[in-house]
Amino acid sequence: MSIYDTEGQDFSRRLVLLGGLQGGLFLVLAGRLQFLQVARSDVYATLAEANRVNISQISAVRGRITDRFGELLAGNDRNLQIRMVPERVANMDATLNDLTRLLKLSRSELHDIRSKIRRQPSFKPIVILEDLSWDEFARLNLNLPYLSGVEPLVGQKRIYPHAQSVAHLVGFVGTKTREDLQRVDDIVGDYVGRSGIERDFERDLRGTPGVRHVEVNAIGRTVRELQSEPGEKGRDLALSIDLDLQNFAAQRLNGHSGSAMVMDIHNGEMVAMVSSPSFDLNKLSRGIEVEEWERLIDHERKPLVNKAMRGLYAPGSTFKMLVALAALEEKLIDPEEKISCSGVYKFAREEFHCWAADGHGPVNMVDALERSCDTYFYDLALRVGIDRIEAMAQRFGFGKLTGINLDGEKSGTVPGRDWKRANYDTGWRTGETIITAIGQGYLLATPLQLAVMTAALANGGKLVKPRITKAGDAVEPVAVLGLKPENMAVVQRGMYRSVNRPDGTAYASSLLIDGARMSGKTGTVQVRRISKDERLNGVIPNSKLDWHLRDHSLFVGYVPHNNPRFAVSVVIEHGGGGAQVAAPIARDIMVQLMNNKAITKAPKLVMQDKPGMNS
Amino acid sequence: MSYQSRSGRMGQLVSIGTLNMPMISMTLILGLIGVMVLYSVAGGDFSPWAWRHATRLALGLILMYVIANLDLRTIFNFAYPIYAGIFILLIAVEIFGDTGMGAQRWLDLGFVTLQPSEFMRFALIMALARYYHTLHRDDVSRPTGLLAPIALIGLPALLVFAQPDLGTALMLAISGLGVVFLAGVSMRFFIAGIALAIAAVPVVWNYLFEYQKERVLVFLDPERDPLGAGYHIIQSKIGIGSGGFFGKGLAQGTQSQLKFLPERHTDFVFAIYAEELGFVGSLLLIFLFAVLIFLMFNIASQMRHRFSQLTISGFAFALSIYVIVNLAMVMGLAPVVGVPLPFISYGGTSLLAFMVGLGIILAMERQPMADLPK
Numbered sequence: 001m002s003i004y005d006t007e008g009q010d011f012s013r014r015l016v017l018l019g020g021l022q023g024g025l026f027l028v029l030a031g032r033l034q035f036l037q038v039a040r041s042d043v044y045a046t047l048a049e050a051n052r053v054n055i056s057q058i059s060a061v062r063g064r065i066t067d068r069f070g071e072l073l074a075g076n077d078r079n080l081q082i083r084m085v086p087e088r089v090a091n092m093d094a095t096l097n098d099l100t101r102l103l104k105l106s107r108s109e110l111h112d113i114r115s116k117i118r119r120q121p122s123f124k125p126i127v128i129l130e131d132l133s134w135d136e137f138a139r140l141n142l143n144l145p146y147l148s149g150v151e152p153l154v155g156q157k158r159i160y161p162h163a164q165s166v167a168h169l170v171g172f173v174g175t176k177t178r179e180d181l182q183r184v185d186d187i188v189g190d191y192v193g194r195s196g197i198e199r200d201f202e203r204d205l206r207g208t209p210g211v212r213h214v215e216v217n218a219i220g221r222t223v224r225e226l227q228s229e230p231g232e233k234g235r236d237l238a239l240s241i242d243l244d245l246q247n248f249a250a251q252r253l254n255g256h257s258g259s260a261m262v263m264d265i266h267n268g269e270m271v272a273m274v275s276s277p278s279f280d281l282n283k284l285s286r287g288i289e290v291e292e293w294e295r296l297i298d299h300e301r302k303p304l305v306n307k308a309m310r311g312l313y314a315p316g317s318t319f320k321m322l323v324a325l326a327a328l329e330e331k332l333i334d335p336e337e338k339i340s341c342s343g344v345y346k347f348a349r350e351e352f353h354c355w356a357a358d359g360h361g362p363v364n365m366v367d368a369l370e371r372s373c374d375t376y377f378y379d380l381a382l383r384v385g386i387d388r389i390e391a392m393a394q395r396f397g398f399g400k401l402t403g404i405n406l407d408g409e410k411s412g413t414v415p416g417r418d419w420k421r422a423n424y425d426t427g428w429r430t431g432e433t434i435i436t437a438i439g440q441g442y443l444l445a446t447p448l449q450l451a452v453m454t455a456a457l458a459n460g461g462k463l464v465k466p467r468i469t470k471a472g473d474a475v476e477p478v479a480v481l482g483l484k485p486e487n488m489a490v491v492q493r494g495m496y497r498s499v500n501r502p503d504g505t506a507y508a509s510s511l512l513i514d515g516a517r518m519s520g521k522t523g524t525v526q527v528r529r530i531s532k533d534e535r536l537n538g539v540i541p542n543s544k545l546d547w548h549l550r551d552h553s554l555f556v557g558y559v560p561h562n563n564p565r566f567a568v569s570v571v572i573e574h575g576g577g578g579a580q581v582a583a584p585i586a587r588d589i590m591v592q593l594m595n596n597k598a599i600t601k602a603p604k605l606v607m608q609d610k611p612g613m614n615s
Numbered sequence: 616m617s618y619q620s621r622s623g624r625m626g627q628l629v630s631i632g633t634l635n636m637p638m639i640s641m642t643l644i645l646g647l648i649g650v651m652v653l654y655s656v657a658g659g660d661f662s663p664w665a666w667r668h669a670t671r672l673a674l675g676l677i678l679m680y681v682i683a684n685l686d687l688r689t690i691f692n693f694a695y696p697i698y699a700g701i702f703i704l705l706i707a708v709e710i711f712g713d714t715g716m717g718a719q720r721w722l723d724l725g726f727v728t729l730q731p732s733e734f735m736r737f738a739l740i741m742a743l744a745r746y747y748h749t750l751h752r753d754d755v756s757r758p759t760g761l762l763a764p765i766a767l768i769g770l771p772a773l774l775v776f777a778q779p780d781l782g783t784a785l786m787l788a789i790s791g792l793g794v795v796f797l798a799g800v801s802m803r804f805f806i807a808g809i810a811l812a813i814a815a816v817p818v819v820w821n822y823l824f825e826y827q828k829e830r831v832l833v834f835l836d837p838e839r840d841p842l843g844a845g846y847h848i849i850q851s852k853i854g855i856g857s858g859g860f861f862g863k864g865l866a867q868g869t870q871s872q873l874k875f876l877p878e879r880h881t882d883f884v885f886a887i888y889a890e891e892l893g894f895v896g897s898l899l900l901i902f903l904f905a906v907l908i909f910l911m912f913n914i915a916s917q918m919r920h921r922f923s924q925l926t927i928s929g930f931a932f933a934l935s936i937y938v939i940v941n942l943a944m945v946m947g948l949a950p951v952v953g954v955p956l957p958f959i960s961y962g963g964t965s966l967l968a969f970m971v972g973l974g975i976i977l978a979m980e981r982q983p984m985a986d987l988p989k
Contacts, residue, residue, distance in 0.1 A: 010799045011797065011799065011916075011921075011924055011928075012916055014796060014797045014799060015797065015912055015915065015916055015928055018793065018796065018797065018928070018932060019908075019909075019912050022908065022932070022935045022939070023905070025935075025939045025943075026901055026904075026905050026935075026939070028943075028948075029901060029939065029942050029943065029946065029948075030898060030901055032943075032946045032948055033855070033889070033894060033897050033898065033901070033946065034894065036852060036855045036856040036889075036946060037855060037856060037858055037859055037860065037889065037893060037894035037897065038859075038860060038894055040856055041856055041857070041858075041859040041860070043856065044852065044853050044854075044855070044856025044857040045856070045857040045859060047853045047856075047857065048853050048854070048856075048857035048869055048870055048890075049857075049869075
């Protein structure tokens with residue numbers, strides 16, 4: 001028994017030792033448990049929540065874009081789509097075969113679908129087809145039980161009822177790219193503005209996206225929706241455009257390369273703003289083929305460019321009003337003083353030609369504007385000098401952005417001594433002052449700047465900020481140029497006569513509606529150098545020249561002559577003479593405008609004669 | 616025949632009331648907790664796991680009772696043959712076994728698939744107990760007396776390690792060494808052994824499979840592969856930690872219900888339990904295991920036969936090692952080594968093996984005075 005006892009004691013000792021070790025380890029486990037579940041519980045609870053909840057955005061319905069009267073320019077339409085979650089498709093080949101049969105897919109469509117599927121992780125839903133017809137959609141729904149992993153979806157797409165005429169203003173949308181996505185977002189078929197209003201007003205139009213909290217499992221599959229906050233619809237945006245006038249202007253510019261616009265001279269609203277040729281917004285929003293895109297980019301007449309604010313042209317004779325004002329404000333000439341025009345003006349050893357080869361004879365300032373006599377302004381240029389011309393051009397907004405609420409406008413060039421020094425590193429030559437006075441040479445302006453200039457000439461010297469959206473009550477502040485009314489009257493008289501007198505360059509484009517007439521000024525801009533030989537043998541008419549060598553045709557004007565309300569600016573690239581092409585277009589647009597029920601009813605347009613204006 | 620005094624006439628079944636009820640109750644409670652957790656893991660469904668776990672538990676209880684009826688001498692006599700038989704099964708697994716979870720562990724007998732390694736643990740403990748029962752006390756700490764235990768432990772451990780199943784092999788070895796320790800082998804052998812083991816680490820490291828190395832590396836730094844091997848540990852810790860003090864409630868564990876936790880019905884079942892029943896429930900479970908192990912040690916200390924002492928305390932030690940290693944692994948304190956939580960984890964062999972072990976303890980406790988050969 002003694003052996004048993006010692007053995008027993010020894011065993012008990014070992015048992016206690018081992019039991020103690022185990023007890024210690026159990027305490028360690030309990031301590032760890034306390035650490036995880038009590039001390040650090042918050043941290044892990046947060047991690048578990050993050051594991052569980054997947055937050056995704058629900059895109060809001062995009063705001064509509066309308067014209068000033070509520071006509072739809074950009075809206076949303078139902079987009080019947082087919083979405084697929086590849087990993088839930090039992091047999092991909094069989095499913096695609098079924099879809100091909102059901103929807104009569106072409107080989108290339110099928111190829112596109114396959115590559116879409118390959119590009120995405122298989123648990124992510126992808127839109128494989130969109131823009132289905134109801135028929136196709138119904139057929140698919142009927143067969144849905146046999147198509148695992150395929151689901152029908154009613155999404156949204158952007159539509160443009162007037163895809164061509166407002167293309168440059170409204171702009172188009174595109175599907176989100178990787179760069180657009182700041183975080184993981186599984187909303188499919190969502191889009192962002194790529195150009196024009198759609199891009200510039202993206203924030204307003206997009207609205208506030210909703211947030212959806214969904215419970216997901218370890219592989220990202222949605223188990224159930226926890227909560228969702230619906231998004232806020234994007235804000236509707238009313239443009240200042242009158243769609244009827246816009247469409248008319250677009251129609252009128254058809255076949256030309258250029259732009260036309262009508263602007264409210266008081267509040268800067270663009271009532272029409274057309275650039276031609278145009279493109280199809282609907283096509284660009286859906287995504288176009290690379291070749292078609294390249295065709296648009298490389299096209300000689302630049303259909304994608306909004307020429308109204310991105311086209312730069314020498315203003316030509318439309319600039320003469322500013323030269324006249326520069327002279328009058330400084331009292332450098334009596335407006336009644338006559339300067340004789342022989343058709344050629346000699347300065348230094350150079351000859352400067354008037355557009356009328358035989359000359360205009362003696363003309364005063366109003367005559368010179370009416371008949372667009374170059375010689376008068378050559379002479380005036382020497383009296384005024386480039387510095388004053390430069391200053392006046394700048395006062396009228398040349399050389400800087402007009403500030404229209406559309407991105408991408410250009411500022412143009414106002415040449416001067418400093419400018420010449422900075423850009424050409426040579427001094428200013430007086431001959432350059434002479435050609436600047438007739439709006440040629442280095443001077444470059446956008447048609448929009450010409451419209452702003454014309455508005456200022458018409459409204460008594462207030463520089464307004466043009467805008468593409470309706471002004472409402474808050475009219476942008478304007479800069480008052482502080483020009484003398486009597487000087488403005490001289491220029492206005494010249495513009496009136498230019499359109500309404502038989503000798504006026506734009507007489508063929510005069511109009512009379514309810515006693516209201518149009519005032520304006522033509523411009524013809526040479527884009528080539530006319531040689532001495534050509535002068536002798538007769539200048540080659542535009543119709544015989546290659547398109548890109550023809551003159552630019554310009555016209556600026558306003559209506560009504562006696563109580564101005566709207567300014568017009570038309571620039572036709574290589575259109576020929578201002579009087580032959582641009583002026584008739586401007587006239588037609590103005591006639592359309594003045595016959596417009598809604599616009600003429602607006603209180604501002606009061607037809608009444610001001611004494612002294614018609615003389 | 617003193618054992619008859621408690622078991623009645625030979626050939627008659629023992630009355631259940633004469634068995635150790637506290638230990639049976641603890642086993643039953645733990646098994647039922649397993650059923651409950653598996654019910655919860657399935658999202659509040661008895662299928663696919665809870666129902667079968669309950670069936671196995673019932674089967675295990677019957678098996679336990681049947682084994683409790685065995686004559687201690689029979690058990691004693693069969694200690695070596697059983698060890699030999701299971702050793703042969705291990706070799707059979709090595710040759711014919713199915714590969715499950717990247718390791719050969721299963722033997723498909725046609726009607727049931729078995730993991731012989733789970734049973735080997737108990738066979739090894741009994742074989743060692745049998746060996747020390749007859750070994751003279753003076754020989755216990757002699758080098759010659761150590762040769763047989765080393766062979767008994769080493770051979771099956773190497774086989775299991777080759778399957779490859781590092782976790783089970785280590786558990787097997789540690790369980791066996793526990794018996795050797797309890798048998799009273801001089802401490803210096805253990806100290807020397809530990810020193811040798813540490814020295815052997817770099818050598819063993821080279822023989823590890825890539826996934827085993829990866830598990831150890833990931834244990835040291837789970838963030839090293841958060842979506843791969845480290846995923847288990849990270850997600851498991853999130854599950855336990857997010858349970859908080861009172862837990863999220865049964866079947867409310869987001870970690871488990873949303874399937875963030877892999878192996879959540881087997882090795883990682885405690886993470887779910889802790890997530891859903893919180894700190895309170897987890898402590899309770901650890902306490903229940905501690906009580907069961909204490910009960911077993913207590914029974915062992917009352918035994919007079921060396922065979923019974925060593926077998927029962929060896930079983931208790933093996934159970935505690937399983938619980939400790941599993942919990943440590945799930946809580947991120949030990950590498951992921953594929954060790955189930957006894958009675959709770961889904962898995963037939965593990966459950967049945969433990970219940971067979973408990974049946975043997977019951978049989979031993981019933982026959983403290985049995986006449987065993989010396």
